[in-house]
Amino acid sequence: xxxxxxxxxxxxxxxxxxxxxxxxxxxxxxxxxxxxxxxxxxxxxxxxxxxxxxxxxxxxxxxxxxxxxxxxxxxxxxxxxxxxxxxxxxxxxxxxxxxxxxxxxxxxxxxxxxxxxxxxxxxxxxxxxxxxxxxxxxxxxxxxxxxxxxxxxxxxxxxxxxxxxxxxxxxxxxxxxxxxxxxxxxxxxxxxxxxxxxxxxxxxxxxxxxxxxxxxxxxxxxxxxxxxxxxxxxxxxxxxxxxxxxxxxxxxxxxxxxxxxxxxxxxxxxxxxxxxxxxxxxxxxxxxxxxxxxxxxxxxxxxxxxxxxxxxxxxxxxxxxxxxxxxxxxxxxxxxxxxxxxxxxxxxxxxxxxxxxxxxxxxxxxxxxxxxxxxxxxxxxxxxxxxxxxxxxxxxxxxxxxxxxxx
Amino acid sequence: xxxxxxxxxxxxxxxxxxxxxxxxxxxxxxxxxxxxxxxxxxxxxxxxxxxxxxxxxxxxxxxxxxxxxxxxxxxxxxxxxxxxxxxxxxxxxxxxxxxxxxxxxxxxxxxxxxxxxxxxxxxxxxxxxxxxxxxxxxx
Numbered sequence: 001x002x003x004x005x006x007x008x009x010x011x012x013x014x015x016x017x018x019x020x021x022x023x024x025x026x027x028x029x030x031x032x033x034x035x036x037x038x039x040x041x042x043x044x045x046x047x048x049x050x051x052x053x054x055x056x057x058x059x060x061x062x063x064x065x066x067x068x069x070x071x072x073x074x075x076x077x078x079x080x081x082x083x084x085x086x087x088x089x090x091x092x093x094x095x096x097x098x099x100x101x102x103x104x105x106x107x108x109x110x111x112x113x114x115x116x117x118x119x120x121x122x123x124x125x126x127x128x129x130x131x132x133x134x135x136x137x138x139x140x141x142x143x144x145x146x147x148x149x150x151x152x153x154x155x156x157x158x159x160x161x162x163x164x165x166x167x168x169x170x171x172x173x174x175x176x177x178x179x180x181x182x183x184x185x186x187x188x189x190x191x192x193x194x195x196x197x198x199x200x201x202x203x204x205x206x207x208x209x210x211x212x213x214x215x216x217x218x219x220x221x222x223x224x225x226x227x228x229x230x231x232x233x234x235x236x237x238x239x240x241x242x243x244x245x246x247x248x249x250x251x252x253x254x255x256x257x258x259x260x261x262x263x264x265x266x267x268x269x270x271x272x273x274x275x276x277x278x279x280x281x282x283x284x285x286x287x288x289x290x291x292x293x294x295x296x297x298x299x300x301x302x303x304x305x306x307x308x309x310x311x312x313x314x315x316x317x318x319x320x321x322x323x324x325x326x327x328x329x330x331x332x333x334x335x336x337x338x339x340x341x342x343x344x345x346x347x348x349x350x351x352x353x354x355x356x357x358x359x360x361x362x363x364x365x366x367x368x369x370x371x372x373x374x375x376x377x378x379x380x381x382x383x384x385x386x387x388x389x390x391x392x393x394x395x396x397x398x399x400x401x402x403x404x405x406x407x
Numbered sequence: 408x409x410x411x412x413x414x415x416x417x418x419x420x421x422x423x424x425x426x427x428x429x430x431x432x433x434x435x436x437x438x439x440x441x442x443x444x445x446x447x448x449x450x451x452x453x454x455x456x457x458x459x460x461x462x463x464x465x466x467x468x469x470x471x472x473x474x475x476x477x478x479x480x481x482x483x484x485x486x487x488x489x490x491x492x493x494x495x496x497x498x499x500x501x502x503x504x505x506x507x508x509x510x511x512x513x514x515x516x517x518x519x520x521x522x523x524x525x526x527x528x529x530x531x532x533x534x535x536x537x538x539x540x541x542x543x544x545x546x
Contacts, residue, residue, distance in 0.1 A: 345481040347460040347526060348435075352483075355427055363459050377480065378459070406432055407482065 001313070001390055003306040005298060010387050013038040013294075017387060024357030027392045032177050032205060032336050032383035033361050034227045037291070041231060044290040048283045056282045057256060057273075071282040074289035075272070081292045082222060083213040084239055088271040091245070092280055095236035096204040097127040099223035100171070102238060102275065103200055104131035106248040107169065114140035117166045121146045121154055121183065122373055123176040126366040128202045132171065141168070145369075152179035152328040159188065163195055170199045174206035178365045178381065179328025180311075180336035182206075189218050198244065204228055208385070209307055209334045211300040214239050226284060231291035235284030238275070245271050252277035303386045307335040310384040310393060317397040321404060327379055338365070338379040341404040346378040349403055353380070356399040410502055413494045414510035421514035430515070434486030441489040444478040455534060457527030460484050464531055466538040471499050473542055475535060484526050487511075487519055491528075495535055500543035504536060 001007075011017050014036045019026050028036060048070070054063035056071050072087070079087040093099040112118070118132050122145050132143050144167075146159045163170075170192045175182050189199045198220035206212060208229040214222045221240045227233040240248075250257055250268055254277035259267040268274045295303065314337055318324050323342035340346060350362030361381040364371045371378060382396055408416075424430040444453075448465035455462040460481035467474050475496040477488045494510065495503060511520050520529050 345460065347481040348483045350459075352431060355431070377461075406428075406435055 001306065001309050003309070004302050005306055005386060007306075007387065007389055010298070011389075013040070014387055015039060021357050021359075022355060027358045027395050029382040029384060029388065029392070029396060030359045030361050031208075031385040031388075032228070032365075032381065034233070035208060035230045035385055036387070037230055037232070038294050040294055041287050041290045044287040045232060045283055048286050053283075055279055067282055070286050071280065074282075074285035077289035077292050078237055081212075081296070082207070082237075082239055083215050085215065086242065089239055089242050089245065091238040091240065091272045091275045092285055093223075093236045093238050094234055094281075095225040095227070096202060096223050097131075097225075097236075099221075099236055099238035100127055100200070100202065101131045102251040103169075103171075103221055103223075103240075103248075104135045106251050106275075107244075108132075108135040108139060108141070110248060112139050112141050112168050115142065115166060116168045117142045117144050117164060119144050119146060119159070119162055119167055119170040119172075121172050122148050123152065123154075123179055123181065123367065123370050124171075124173055125177050125202065125204070126368070127204075128171055128173060129369065142166075146172075147373075148179075148181070151330050152176065152181045153330045153332075154181070154183055154188075156184070156187065160191065163192065163197065167192075167195070167197050170197055171202070172199070173202045173204075174212075175203075175209065175334045175336075176328065176367075176370075177205050177336065178338050178367050178370055178379065179330065180333040180338070181328055181330040182210075182332035182334055184332075185219070186217050189220075193218065205334060205336070208295070208303075209300075210304050220244055226288040226291065229288075229291055230294060231288040232284045235281045235288050237288075242271065245275070248275075250274050250277065254278045256280065298386065306386055307384055310388055310390070311335040311337070313390060314382065314384065314393045314396070317393060318400065321397070321401050323404065327374055327376075335384040336381060337383070338381045340376065340379055341400065342407075344404060344407045346380050348407065349380050349400070352403040352406065353396075353399050356395075356402070358396055358399050360396075410494055410498055410506045414508070417490055417494065417510045418513050427515075431483065435482050436486070437489040438479075438482035438485030438487075441478065441485045441492075442476070444476045448476065449478075455527040455530045457530070460526045462488065462527035462531050464534050466535075466542075468542055469497075471546070472497050473500060473503065473538060475538075477531065479527065481526065484519075484528060487516060487528055488531065491531065491535070500539040500546070503539035504543065508532065 016036050052066045054067045056068040075087045075090045078090045144162050147155045185201050192199045200221040201219045203222050203224040207224045223238050225236040257269050257274050257277040259269050325340045327338040346362040363378040444463050453463045453465050462479045464477045475492050479485045
């Protein structure tokens with residue numbers, strides 16, 4: 001592999017990668033589900049709890065000031081990471097799922113009424129389907145689905161035709177968690193904006209693989225999770241253009257998000273606090289900022305280039321196995337490979353790969369409608385991160401080959 | 408053969424495998440040779456949805472005994488089903504309700520009956536006992 005990254009040094013930053021499972025070296029290829037954490041991220045959590053733990057935004061005491069500053073610095077780190085205009089546009093959530101639910105509720109209740117349409121794609125994660133169905137049940141909106149071709153690329157002509165005067169929002173995955181397709185979100189946004197329709201981009205699978213610039217994309221909302229980008233579990237981000245966030249009502253009520261409260265009337269805090277009810281995860285935010293700095297130190301370009309080499313190598317090697325069926329062969333593809341061998345059930349293959357120390361995902365990957373379109377029950381999914389190696393891919397391929405011969 | 412005699416026989420069989428690979432190869436054989444369930448029994452009421460694989464379980468009475476048939480879309484699951492049927496089918500409701508399934512643990516397949524596996528097997532075992540309870544109440 002041709003890379004400027006020092007993979008051995010990187011692997012040393014991730015203690016879990018040196019453990020064994022069933023007395024075999026762990027080969028962790030389930031990064032699209034969650035990534036492992038470098039030491040600096042775990043240490044950041046420890047540092048907050050041991051040195052600066054205090055509730056934020058409301059204390060006059062020293063520690064509270066320190067904790068508040070750290071949390072707000074983390075917000076600025078996220079702002080710079082995705083190139084938002086201001087940190088007021090960065091809302092900390094529990095993850096991608098909560099961020100989409102927030103928009104489905106606050107945007108949906110404000111701007112959608114019966115018969116209005118929301119456009120999603122045929123390759124969405126349940127997190128970008130079910131919140132809209134809940135909105136449909138409340139408001140009578142219509143959910144429309146952009147189809148994709150046999151390679152797993154969106155049918156952009158169909159998309160153009162699906163846009164109507166009733167379309168209120170387009171909500172699309174930046175990268176498919178199953179097919180790996182990198183969707184042309186800039187084009188989608190430009191076309192939607194031409195009809196004055198805002199766009200939400202689910203970036204859960206994208207932010208760890210590529211540099212994302214929300215201003216260049218002109219995204220109205222962009223959401224992602226910390227735990228898939230080497231950060232801690234339980235924190236995520238909703239980016240929203242200030243002009244939109246200003247128009248939306250709060251999602252949850254409680255502490256932190258108010259200006260004044262009387263029994264008669266409550267006024268809400270300014271952005272971003274309006275959307276952060278309750279004590280925020282000020283530990284998670286600081287650790288997430290650490291994860292971002294870690295990725296930036298390596299360089300998102302170098303990460304993407306290396307992961308693409310892993311993808312190309314793995315694809316080539318896997319295709320040498322007779323009966324290999326890879327789902328998702330888009331020209332623009334991230335380091336995710338969903339496959340089946342002949343008609344061997346994904347559970348059977350996954351069970352035996354596990355015994356060989358290979359951690360892959362099996363099943364429908366929270367995308368049952370997509371599986372239905374493909375006419376299958378599930379796949380085996382190997383997803384690569386920058387700490388994976390050519391040798392690990394060789395181990396995967398050898399294991400898949402060994403297992404498929406058992407059926 | 409009692410339920411426990413059948414369990415002990417399975418344990419004996421599996422004691423010959425020193426390697427997990429052989430054990431799974433045997434399960435695959437068992438799965439492939441499991442009689443398919445009657446197509447008429449593949450109805451939604453008999454389907455146990457797991458997140459990872461699906462199981463169909465059908466129960467009928469023959470005299471005072473319950474005959475179970477079952478199938479799955481995953482072969483390894485079918486292999487384990489074949490063992491469960493061998494142990495549990497053809498017994499009276501009381502025998503089934505009083506039984507303690509220890510063989511799965513002893514042959515090292517306990518993980519497949521864990522709720523985290525989501526392969527339908529745990530629900531299948533529960534369903535077997537529920538059928539026994541229902542048939543007992545009817546008798």
